[in-house]
Amino acid sequence: MAVFKIGKVILRSLFKKPATLMYPIKPREWQERTRGHIEINEKDCILCGICAKRCPTLAINVDKAGRTWTIERMLCIQCGACTENCPKKCLLMKPDYTSPDVVKITDTFNIPETEKKTGKTSSGSGGAPVCDRETCIYCGICAKQCPCNAIKVDRKEKTWEVDENVCISCGICVDKCPKDSLKID
Amino acid sequence: MGKRTIIPFGPQHPVLPEPIHLDLVIEDERVVEAIPSIGYIHRGLEKLVEKKEYTEMVYVIERICGICSFGHGWGYCAAVEGAMDIKVPERAEYLRTIWHELGRMHSHLLWLGLLADGFGFESLFMHCWRIRETVLDIFEETTGGRVIFSVCKVGGLRKDVDAETLKKMSTQLNGIKKELQELTDVFMEDRSVKNRLCGIGILSKKEAEELCAAGPVARASGVVQDIRMAGHGKYLELGFEPIIETKGDCYARCKVRLREVFQAIDIIDKAIKEIPDGDIIVPFKGNIEGEFITRMEQPRGEAVYYVKGQGSKFLERIRVRTPTNANVPAMVKTLQGCDLADVPMLVLTIDPCISCTER
Numbered sequence: 423m424a425v426f427k428i429g430k431v432i433l434r435s436l437f438k439k440p441a442t443l444m445y446p447i448k449p450r451e452w453q454e455r456t457r458g459h460i461e462i463n464e465k466d467c468i469l470c471g472i473c474a475k476r477c478p479t480l481a482i483n484v485d486k487a488g489r490t491w492t493i494e495r496m497l498c499i500q501c502g503a504c505t506e507n508c509p510k511k512c513l514l515m516k517p518d519y520t521s522p523d524v525v526k527i528t529d530t531f532n533i534p535e536t537e538k539k540t541g542k543t544s545s546g547s548g549g550a551p552v553c554d555r556e557t558c559i560y561c562g563i564c565a566k567q568c569p570c571n572a573i574k575v576d577r578k579e580k581t582w583e584v585d586e587n588v589c590i591s592c593g594i595c596v597d598k599c600p601k602d603s604l605k606i607d
Numbered sequence: 608m609g610k611r612t613i614i615p616f617g618p619q620h621p622v623l624p625e626p627i628h629l630d631l632v633i634e635d636e637r638v639v640e641a642i643p644s645i646g647y648i649h650r651g652l653e654k655l656v657e658k659k660e661y662t663e664m665v666y667v668i669e670r671i672c673g674i675c676s677f678g679h680g681w682g683y684c685a686a687v688e689g690a691m692d693i694k695v696p697e698r699a700e701y702l703r704t705i706w707h708e709l710g711r712m713h714s715h716l717l718w719l720g721l722l723a724d725g726f727g728f729e730s731l732f733m734h735c736w737r738i739r740e741t742v743l744d745i746f747e748e749t750t751g752g753r754v755i756f757s758v759c760k761v762g763g764l765r766k767d768v769d770a771e772t773l774k775k776m777s778t779q780l781n782g783i784k785k786e787l788q789e790l791t792d793v794f795m796e797d798r799s800v801k802n803r804l805c806g807i808g809i810l811s812k813k814e815a816e817e818l819c820a821a822g823p824v825a826r827a828s829g830v831v832q833d834i835r836m837a838g839h840g841k842y843l844e845l846g847f848e849p850i851i852e853t854k855g856d857c858y859a860r861c862k863v864r865l866r867e868v869f870q871a872i873d874i875i876d877k878a879i880k881e882i883p884d885g886d887i888i889v890p891f892k893g894n895i896e897g898e899f900i901t902r903m904e905q906p907r908g909e910a911v912y913y914v915k916g917q918g919s920k921f922l923e924r925i926r927v928r929t930p931t932n933a934n935v936p937a938m939v940k941t942l943q944g945c946d947l948a949d950v951p952m953l954v955l956t957i958d959p960c961i962s963c964t965e966r
Contacts, residue, residue, distance in 0.1 A: 431734055455749070457757070478663040
């Protein structure tokens with residue numbers, strides 16, 4: 423039986439650089455995909471609230487009236503459900519972790535007013551969707567998928583209505599329409 | 608005959624990463640009987656199924672265990688996919704197999720470190736965990752997480768890995784092979800290690816079968832039992848064959864896991880060579896109606912996943928049976944008649960994961 427078999431490994435380790443980093447003096451290198459924390463691009467946010475609905479831990483709160491987007495950092499599990507489902511892709515997963523703290527951090531972001539109500543948003547698209555009645559089959563998928571319940575479809579009566587005051591121009595109905603009958607100018 | 612005494616072991620004990628309590632009935636220095644009790648870390652995760660949609664439940668299931676997190680996510684997804692008759696794309700299945708084997712590597716390397724720590728070989732423990740770091744880095748690069756991966760999803764995967772990263776992964780894993788071999792020599796040949804492991808806690812093949820031991824514990828006793836042979840993932844296509852040892856002592860259990868680490872590297876290598884191009888996710892509709900049960904070979908052994916739904920987006924019941932649950936009777940058996948000093952080794956060699964067991 424061999425004795426001190428680990429000697430070779432130990433000897434080599436003696437002459438090698440340490441395997442550990444002098445953290446936090448030497449900062450950690452993040453991978454591109456590291457799920458660190460969520461960031462929001464406030465300019466593009468349309469306050470649709472889909473992120474809050476999809477969040478499995480209810481860490482996100484969207485206040486449409488107060489125009490704020492709030493995230494509780496300690497509740498967030500960095501699953502990425504919000505970034506995947508954001509219709510405007512204004513939520514981003516950043517690779518670095520939030521810094522440690524002794525209190526639970528809640529970050530609130532004020533969402534600037536868009537020019538939608540006067541006609542167009544900053545990104546160029548705006549207003550409520552328009553339906554092409556010739557191709558529409560009144561399936562009601564747009565109404566089901568609408569995050570603000572702004573669309574009303576009656577299959578029997580063959581009516582399609584959108585409440586322009588409620589609509590946030592997220593464009594989900596346009597994406598989901600099986601007949602491509604919807605358009606947002 | 609000496610006087611009988613009862614010594615409480617755990618739930619707080621230096622060798623136990625997680626809480627389990629054993630009442631050891633001692634006669635002189637010899638254990639006559641061990642009475643296990645669990646219940647210190649129950650979190651009620653299965654109950655959460657009533658509040659979380661079945662697609663969201665993956666995040667909860669992944670958190671059953673911090674070590675076989677990917678396997679649990681996959682097991683649950685496989686059960687839901689089975690119940691809804693979803694055919695997962697080939698590429699997703701290959702990637703799942705690769706990540707599952709990486710998970711096995713990181714679990715076994717962690718365990719080898721804990722074992723070395725258990726018998727007081729601190730530097731060996733550190734070196735095992737140093738090598739494990741490479742595997743964790745690969746995980747972070749490909750999935751974005753070191754412990755909780757959040758890549759498995761009902762119907763496929765959420766992230767793809769490009770060919771370049773896969774090639775790099777293969778090079779990195781083959782790079783640690785040499786270092787692993789050196790550590791294997793220490794575990795397998797060093798006198799002080801062998802003194803602590805050889806001939807300790809022998810579990811015969813008959814006992815392993817009778818007590819329904821699972822995973823490496825059963826395989827170390829010569830029981831040919833590995834759910835990877837039943838055809839989940841792409842193991843059959845990759846020519847998988849289980850690793851069997853026959854002695855049934857702590858040394859054999861250690862050897863099975865060491866050999867499985869090398870086998871995992873070979874499986875990953877082969878999978879990277881054979882992985883087809885294509886989609887990683889398939890769209891699906893509807894809710895689960897009916898029930899489905901599936902089995903998965905976790906690093907610690909066979910795990911069972913059961914889902915039952917009644918057509919709503921919330922499942923009615925899920926049930927997970929984890930390998931440690933199956934291995935506790937085998938551990939109690941090996942504890943009977945052992946020396947008090949060997950108790951930590953015997954508890955460790957079933958690779959207990961109490962958080963899994965209690966959920």
